[in-house]
Structures are given as C-alpha cells and as structure tokens.
Amino acid sequence: MRICLYLSWRFWSLFGAAVLLSLCIAHPTLPMQRPVFRYLFVIDITQSMNARDYHQDGFPADRLGFVKASIRQALDKLPCGSEVGLGLFTTRNSQVMFEPLEICGHFPLIADVLDHIDWRMAWAADSHIARGLYTGLREAAALGANTRLVFFSDGQQFPPEPDFPPFDGQPGAVGGLIVGVGGTQPVPIPRLDKENRPMGFWETMDLRDYLPPSALPKDGANFYLSRLDVQSLTRLATITGLSYVQLETPENLARTLLARNLAAERTVKVDIRWILGSLTLLLLLITRLNFSPIGKKI
Amino acid sequence: MSFAFAHPWALLLALLAIIPLYKSGQKMLTYSCLALLPEDNLSLWIDRGLRFLAGLAALLLALGIAEPYLREQWVEKTGTGAHIVLLVDRSSSMNENFSGTYLGGTAHESKSALASKLMVEFIDRRKHDFFALVAFSATPIYVLPLTQDHEAVRSAVLALGGRGHGITNIAPGLAMALGHFSGQPVTGSRIVLLVSDGAARMEPEIAEALRQQFQDNQTALYWIYLRNPKGGKLTEAPKNPNESTTPEYYLHQYFHSLGVPYQAFEADNTKALQEAIAKVESLENRPLTYREKLPRQDLSGLCYGSALICWIGLLAFQSLEVKAWNI
Numbered sequence: 014m015r016i017c018l019y020l021s022w023r024f025w026s027l028f029g030a031a032v033l034l035s036l037c038i039a040h041p042t043l044p045m046q047r048p049v050f051r052y053l054f055v056i057d058i059t060q061s062m063n064a065r066d067y068h069q070d071g072f073p074a075d076r077l078g079f080v081k082a083s084i085r086q087a088l089d090k091l092p093c094g095s096e097v098g099l100g101l102f103t104t105r106n107s108q109v110m111f112e113p114l115e116i117c118g119h120f121p122l123i124a125d126v127l128d129h130i131d132w133r134m135a136w137a138a139d140s141h142i143a144r145g146l147y148t149g150l151r152e153a154a155a156l157g158a159n160t161r162l163v164f165f166s167d168g169q170q171f172p173p174e175p176d177f178p179p180f181d182g183q184p185g186a187v188g189g190l191i192v193g194v195g196g197t198q199p200v201p202i203p204r205l206d207k208e209n210r211p212m213g214f215w216e217t218m219d220l221r222d223y224l225p226p227s228a229l230p231k232d233g234a235n236f237y238l239s240r241l242d243v244q245s246l247t248r249l250a251t252i253t254g255l256s257y258v259q260l261e262t263p264e265n266l267a268r269t270l271l272a273r274n275l276a277a278e279r280t281v282k283v284d285i286r287w288i289l290g291s292l293t294l295l296l297l298l299i300t301r302l303n304f305s306p307i308g309k310k311i
Numbered sequence: 312m313s314f315a316f317a318h319p320w321a322l323l324l325a326l327l328a329i330i331p332l333y334k335s336g337q338k339m340l341t342y343s344c345l346a347l348l349p350e351d352n353l354s355l356w357i358d359r360g361l362r363f364l365a366g367l368a369a370l371l372l373a374l375g376i377a378e379p380y381l382r383e384q385w386v387e388k389t390g391t392g393a394h395i396v397l398l399v400d401r402s403s404s405m406n407e408n409f410s411g412t413y414l415g416g417t418a419h420e421s422k423s424a425l426a427s428k429l430m431v432e433f434i435d436r437r438k439h440d441f442f443a444l445v446a447f448s449a450t451p452i453y454v455l456p457l458t459q460d461h462e463a464v465r466s467a468v469l470a471l472g473g474r475g476h477g478i479t480n481i482a483p484g485l486a487m488a489l490g491h492f493s494g495q496p497v498t499g500s501r502i503v504l505l506v507s508d509g510a511a512r513m514e515p516e517i518a519e520a521l522r523q524q525f526q527d528n529q530t531a532l533y534w535i536y537l538r539n540p541k542g543g544k545l546t547e548a549p550k551n552p553n554e555s556t557t558p559e560y561y562l563h564q565y566f567h568s569l570g571v572p573y574q575a576f577e578a579d580n581t582k583a584l585q586e587a588i589a590k591v592e593s594l595e596n597r598p599l600t601y602r603e604k605l606p607r608q609d610l611s612g613l614c615y616g617s618a619l620i621c622w623i624g625l626l627a628f629q630s631l632e633v634k635a636w637n638i
Contacts, residue, residue, distance in 0.1 A: 023336060024629040031622045037375070037615045098466070101452065106476050108401070110446075110454050111467035122455065122463050129453040136449040136477030152473065286611065287318070287376045293618075294372040297365065298327060300629075301334035 023300040030296035037289045045283045048276035050091055051159045055100040055107045055149040056080055057166035057194070058132050059140040060215070061239040063203045064167070066196035069262065075203075076194045080165045081127055083263035088124070090267040093117035094281060099126060100152060102166065103135035107149035112156055133207065142170050143177040146249055150187045159277040162189035162255070163270070168242030172223040177249065185254030188275065192266065193246045193259040199238035317378035324373035331365030337632065361628055368621035375614035385602040392439035392599040393500045394457055396488040397430065397468070400507035400537075401475035402448040409540060409580055422537050425581055426506050427472035433588050434464055439601050441499075443491045444468065447484030448477030457491050459601065479509045481562065482517045489521070492528040499599030501530040504591060508537040510562040522569050531572040533594075534563075535587045540579040 056062075058077065065074040072082050088097065096113035114123060146164055153162040201214035215237045217224070243259070250257040258269050316322065335358060405423035434442060442464040444454040454467050488503045513521075525532065536545060536559065543549050545563040549556070566573045574594070576587030 020630060021338065021632055023338075024626070024632070027622070027626050027629050031619065031626060034615060034619045034622060038612060038619065040612065098470075104476065106474070108452075108476065109470040109473055110452065111463065112470050114463055114466050119460060119463050122458055122460050125456050126454065129456075131453075134450055134452045155473075286615070287321070287378070290372050290376045290615065291324075294324065294327065294369060294376070297369055297372070298330055301331050301336040301365070303334065303336075 026296045026300050030293040033289045033293045033296070037286050037293070041285050041289070042282035043285050044280050046278045047092070047094070047281045048273060049279045050095040050161070050270065050276055051113050051157070052096070052161050052163050052189075052270070053098045053100055053109065053113060053149070053153045053156060054084055054163050054165065055102050055145075055152075056130060057102045057140070057142075057145070058130065058135050059103050059169070059171070060132055060135075060138065061140065061167055061169035061171070061202050062194065063132055063205060064195060064200050064239050065203065066198065066200045072263065076167055077130070077132060080192075080194055080260065081130060083260060083266045085124060085127060086263040087267040087270050088116055088120065090271060091116055094279065097123060098156065098160075099123070099130070100149065101130065101134060102145040102149060102164070104137040104139050105141045105144040105148070107145050107152055107164075109152050109156070113160065132205070133209070140169060140171040141174070142166055142168055142245065143180075143249055146191070146253060147178075147180060147182065150182055150253060153187045153189065154182075160187070161275050162187055163192060164190070164255070165192045165194055165260070166246065167195040167239065168193060168246040169239045170242070170245065173225060177252065180252050182253070184252065189255050190269065190275075191246050191250045191255050191257050193241050193243055193257065195239070195241035197241050197243065199240040201236035202239050313382040313384055315380060315382055317380060319377060321377035322373060324376060325370050328366045328369035328373065331369055332362050335362055336365070340633065361625070364621050364624050368618050368625065371614045371618035371621065375611045375618065377611075379610040379614070381608040381610065383607045384605045386605060387600060387602050389598060389600055390439045391597060392437060392441075392601060393502050393597065394441045394443075394492070394498075394599075395437075395502045395504055396443040396445060396457070396491050398445045398447065398484050398488040398503055398505045398507075399426065399430075399471055400448070400479060400509070401446045401452075401471065402477055402479040402509070403475055404479070404508055405475045405537075409537070422508055423475055424472040425584060426535075426537065427468055429584055429588050430468045430471075430506070431465055433592065434461060434468060436592065439599060441601070443488075445484055445488045445491075446471060447480065447487075448475060449480050450477075451484040451487040453487060457495075479507065479511050481505075481507065481510055482513045482521065485521050486524065489524040489528055489530060492530055493524070497529060499601070500597045501528060503530055503532050505532065505534045506537070507534070508539070510558040512558050513562070513565070518565060525569050525571045529571070532566055532569065533573070533591050534566065534575040535584065535591070536575055536577050537584065538577050538579045545575050545577055
C-alpha cells in the first residue's frame with residue numbers, strides 16, 4: 014500500500030502501457046463479420062461478342078474485350094477473401110474453366126486466364142442463350158450455396174428461336190446477375206479467320222441456311238446485324254430470378270458486383286494490435302505532460 | 312524493394328516521437344538553493360538518455376502501428392520434378408463411363424469425373440511440379456498457364472469433372488500445349504500429358520508442324536488413352552486400316568515417329584487408369600529448378616517487442632522518481 018502511494022501516476026500509466034504492449038506481442042485478433050463474394054463469371058464467347066460497339070478511352074471496342082477489361086478492373090475492387098471462378102458459354106452450354114479461387118492470392122493467374130479468353134475457344138458456333146444460362150445456373154449451384162452466377166452476354170440468339178425453352182430449376186435458387194453486353198444500336202458482326210485476321214463482316218447470305226425465311230432480307234445483300242437484346246435478357250432474368258444490369262462502364266460493373274445483397278458474410282479475424290499500440294503511444298505521451306496537481310503541496 | 316508498410320499513413324505518428332525529447336515527463340521539484348549546486352554531468356546524461364529512450368519507444372510504436380512487413384519472396388531451389396502440361400479431352404464422349412454408357416449429368420463414374428479425381432491426387436503428390444492445363448474438344452481452351460499455384464491447378468482440374476461438349480480434335484490442343492513451352496528456357500523436364508478417350512484424323516502438314524514443335528521444345532509426350540474395353544488396342548493394327556474409323560492406332564504410330572520420348576498407357580478401367588498415372592509419376596523425376604514462395608513476413612511484432620524493452624528502462628527509472636523532498 015505504501016508503495017502505491019509512493020509511485021506517481023506517471024509510473025502507473027507507463028505500467029499500464031507496458032501491459033498493453035505485452036498484449037500486443039501476443040498478436041490479439043477479434044472475430045468480425047466482413048462481406049465477401051463468391052462469383053462464377055460465365056462469358057459468352059460466340060461471334061456476336063466480337064461486334065465493336067463500345068467507345069470508351071483505354072478500353073477495347075469489341076464486346077468480349079470490353080467484358081474482359083471490365084472484369085479485370087472489378088477484380089481489383091473486390092475485397093480479399095472473395096472468390097472468382099471463370100466459365101465460358103457457347104452453343105447450349107456453360108463450361109467452368111476453374112472453380113472459384115481466392116482473388117488476392119491468385120490474382121496474377123486469374124488475370125492471365127481472363128486475358129486468354131478468346132472467341133476461338135468456342136467448341137461450336139451457335140448461341141442458345143437460355144440453355145447456356147440454365148446450364149450456367151446448374152454449374153453455379155454445384156459450386157456451393159454462396160456461389161453467384163454472373164452471366165455476360167449480348168443476348169444475340171443464333172439461330173433465332175421463337176421462344177425460350179422452359180426453365181426446370183427453381184427461380185432465385187442461385188442468385189446473381191445477367192450482364193447485358195453491347196449497344197442497343199444494331200452493328201455488323203466482324204468475320205475473323207482462325208488467326209484473328211478480319212475478313213469483313215457476316216452477311217445474311219452467309220447464314221441463310223440457318224435463318225428462318227422471315228429473317229432473310231428481301232433485297233439479298235446486307236450485313237447480319239447484332240445489338241444488345243435487352244428485352245430477351247430481362248425476360249430471362251425474370252424467368253431465372255436473377256437481376257439484369259447493362260454493362261455501360263467498367264466502374265458500374267464493379268459497383269454492381271460489390272452490392273451487399275450478393276455478398277456472403279464471413280467471419281474474419283481482424284488484427285487489433287494497432288488499437289493497443291495507439292493506446293500505448295497515447296499513454297506515453299500523457300506522461301510527458303506537465304500539469305501540477307491542484308491543491309497539492311509541492 | 313521487398314519491404315513495405317501495411318498502413319504507411321501511420322508513419323505520421325512517428326512525428327510524435329519528438330515530444331518526449333523536449334518533455335522529460337518528470338515532476339519539477341523546487342529547491343531553494345538549486346543554484347548553489349554544481350552542474351552534474353552524470354545527471355544530465357541520464358536525463359538525455361531517458362528522453363531519448365522515450366522518443367525511441369514512441370518511434371517504435373509508430374512503426375509497429377504502420378505494420379512493416381517483408382513482401383512475399385520467391386526463392387530458387389533445386390529439386391526433382393517436371394513441367395507438365397495437362398492436355399485433357401473434354402469432348403462429350405468423356406461423359407460416358409468405360410463401357411460406353413452415358414450416365415446422365417451428375418454421374419460420378421464418367422470418364423471425365425474419374426480422370427479428374429485421379430489427376431487431383433496426382434497433382435497433390437507432385438509438390439514441386441509446374442502444371443499447365445489445356446482442355447480441348449473441337450477447339451482447345453487455355454485454362455491455366457504453367458504455374459506452381461497448385462491450389463489453382465486443383466480447382467481447374469476439379470472443374471474438368473463436369474460435363475464436356477463437342478467433338479475430339481487433337482491437333483490444335485497439342486499445338487496450344489506445346490505453346491506453353493516455346494520461347495521458355497529449359498529448366499526441367501517437359502511433358503505433355505494427354506488424357507483422352509479417342510483421337511481424330513490429322514492433316515499431314517499440321518502433323519509435320521507439330522513434330523517440329525515437339526523436337527524444338529524437347530518435350531516428352533505421355534498419352535493416357537481411356538479406351539472402351541470393346542475398342543481397338545493401340546498396339547494392334549486394325550483389321551481394315553482406315554484413319555477415319557480407327558484414328559487412335561494411327562495417332563499412336565504418329566506419336567512414335569515424333570523423335571521425342573513417348574509412351575502410351577491404355578486404361579479401360581479405373582484401376583488401369585490409376586496404374587497409368589502412377590507410371591507417369593515414376594518416370595518423371597529429373598532435377599528441376601523451381602521457385603518456392605516465402606510468405607509475407609510481419610515485422611510489427613519486432614517493433615512492439617523492441618518498444619517493450621525500452622519500456623522496461625522507462626519504468627525502472629520512473630519507479631525511482633522522487634515525488635517530494637519530504638518523504
């Protein structure tokens with residue numbers, strides 16, 4: 014008791030600081046809830062995705078290139094701990110390339126694979142969007158309950174079909190987005206050879222064997238045009254319980270992907286050493302203050 | 312270079328370390344005849360030392376809060392292993408089981424599911440190997456570049472277990488697989504491990520170009536042929552030779568003529584597939600230069616620890632403080 018009286022308040026604040034500091038060395042953490050995301054990005058790689066109708070500085074003009082660049086930018090914005098898998102859509106199917114991987118630990122690899130995605134990877138040329146979307150949903154469901162599907166497509170159905178096939182899944186069972194790619198003004202579809210060299214544009218006459226007579230032009234020679242089919246994609250979104258967004262700028266994609274309703278809460282251990290360290294520093298600085306206790310005789 | 316701070320802004324707190332240098336934090340005691348006493352050098356130095364110690368402690372705390380760390384580093388090591396490009400068939404026939412029956416979408420016994428499962432085990436055992444992955448059906452898909460990120464390779468091989476689509480077209484797949492090696496320095500043995508259940512006719516000029524690529528890149532080829540038990544064997548010449556009905560036999564002959572190490576493993580059941588993978592594993596254990604990643608190292612513990620040492624000194628002197636002359 015005598016010793017308590019003997020030692021000054023400065024001693025006790027330094028002592029308290031030393032206790033905090035010792036705690037600091039034990040590396041304390043607190044469990045906290047943080048939003049993380051688990052996405053399966055499925056990208057339409059059919060040829061209409063080569064159409065060039067984006068005009069943003071520093072970004073590719075073709076739809077597929079713009080999608081890739083936008084995803085690349087969104088990856089930077091997603092918090093660490095989020096996972097991303099990539100898949101491709103063509104013909105009637107979505108095919109997963111790799112199951113979702115944690116983005117911060119595997120960033121260079123994901124970026125490299127994304128960079129290599131190419132229309133020439135398509136195993137067939139048709140484009141039955143609804144069936145592709147349905148298989149995408151099935152694949153996403155197989156990848157775990159928190160996996161959200163993000164389906165990038167221009168909605169260009171080829172060959173055209175009068176109606177969508179029935180959806181046999183449960184709407185909303187797998188959450189996610191349909192991202193509409195392209196502009197609403199019809200543009201011609203570039204025709205590229207196996208070496209990616211331009212060979213003009215797809216003309217309706219090239220495709221006459223696949224098109225219903227009603228889609229054939231009366232005058233014969235003109236380009237087969239493609240535009241973002243908002244109507245079909247929003248209808249598909251309604252059928253499957255996904256949300257529809259239009260890809261206008263890379264920033265709006267990143268913002269959409271960070272929406273809270275797509276996140277899963279996950280408990281992460283948060284380092285609290287900086288709090289203890291700051292308190293210690295504060296205590297040290299307090300002992301440097303000169304204030305004479307009032308009413309005490311020196 | 313490899314040194315960084317997690318919260319660099321916290322370094323501003325280091326400015327606060329000046330305060331203890333000017334303020335000793337000692338209680339001022341008045342003494343009527345202070346001027347009579349001679350200046351004591353020892354006391355002066357102890358005072359300076361204490362101020363310095365407190366300043367140092369504050370500085371170390373600021374550093375600790377800023378969380379310095381050494382970045383992840385790659386160290387080069389030599390071990391045994393190989394650079395392996397997995398070239399895996401994803402054509403629709405891979406959805407069938409070995410007897411050629413289609414099993415439906417969720418079957419676990421399909422050839423692709425089995426191959427994927429066994430390949431994951433293979434990858435898990437080969438800690439030092441580099442893997443790349445090309446999936447092919449009508450066209451090849453660039454799935455992964457050569458990497459030592461085994462977690463990523465695992466997740467990509469697991470995805471191969473899903474349903475495949477399209478026909479088998481081997482030549483472009485081989486070209487893409489070899490592309491992973493071209494232009495790279497040879498730092499270990501190179502292998503293309505082809506896993507497929509069939510083959511297709513190859514154009515002579517493409518076959519010739521591939522032969523050149525195999526030789527240029529010094530790449531060995533192993534083919535795990537998932538054979539239908541009723542189908543023809545690679546080693547037996549078919550009764551009516553025809554490249555469009557028995558392309559496997561011709562492909563096997565062609566691979567033999569490549570002038571690079573080549574071996575085929577026929578598997579018509581799970582056990583044979585397992586054995587084939589084990590054989591490939593035993594073949595490829597040559598010296599390999601590989602890089603290992605050292606994880607990021609936290610240095611803030613060091614700062615807090617050093618600050619604690621300063622603290623012991625500060626506390627010791629603080630406890631010696633005289634509060635008043637008349638105790």
